[in-house]
Amino acid sequence: MNSKNLSFNPCPDRAKFTRIFLRALAKINEDRPTSSSHQEIRNRSxxxxxxxxxxxxxxVGSRRAWSRIMLWKLRSRTRYRALNRSRVISSWRRRSADMGNKEKLELSRADKLRQLVPGGETMDFCNLLDEASHYIKCLTTQVQVMRSIADSFST
Known part of the structure; x- marks a missing residue:
């Protein structure tokens, strides 16, 4: 391996992300309510x-598995929330039945990673690592762009 492969490059579509995000922020800013109650701040966040x-x-587009899953979740947020709630409840019931007397269910590191990466539940380990690394790169880019926007407004 050469050092170029080891470098941590940000998501290649940073300019596109920035453009789309700034447009979305402008729309959110247009719809800003006059009051700033706790509920309004939470909704805005x-x-x-x-x-x-x-x-x-x-x-990113639909090139990556995690982006396809997130796109599906964003398009069907209400349905996903209801589905996720029922999964969490049934999963909790199953785990509590399996755990018996306060025994904890241990998850492997791969299973923990599968929970963090959108769509990771169905991936084999190699694909999971590839998708996780790309997802982390894109999240890093997202944080950098948001930080630079915040810095430009704070000065």
């Missing part, structure tokens, strides 16, 4: 997170 995720997925 949620909309910004959704805009950041949608911008990242739009910049």
């Amino acid at each position: 949620r909309r910004i997170k959704i805009a950041a995720d949608a911008s990242m997925v739009s910049a």
Whole structure:
């Protein structure tokens, strides 16, 4: 391996992500309510997170498995929330039945990673590592862009 392969390059579509995200932020800013209650701030934060995720997925496209899963989740958020709640409840019931007397269910590192990467539950280990590395690169880019936007408004 050469050193070029080991470098941590940001997501290649950084400019596209920035453009899409700034447009989404402008739209969110247009819809800003006059009050700043706790609920309004929480809703605004949620909309910004959704805009950041949608911008990242739009910049990457459907080339990666994690982006296809996130796109599906973004398109069907309401249905996904209801489905996820029922999965969590049934999973909790299954685990509590399996655990018996306060025994903890140990997850392997790969299973923990599968929970973090969108769509990782169905991937084999090699694909999981590839998707996880790309997902981390794109999340890093997302943070860098958001940090630079915050820095430009704070000065």
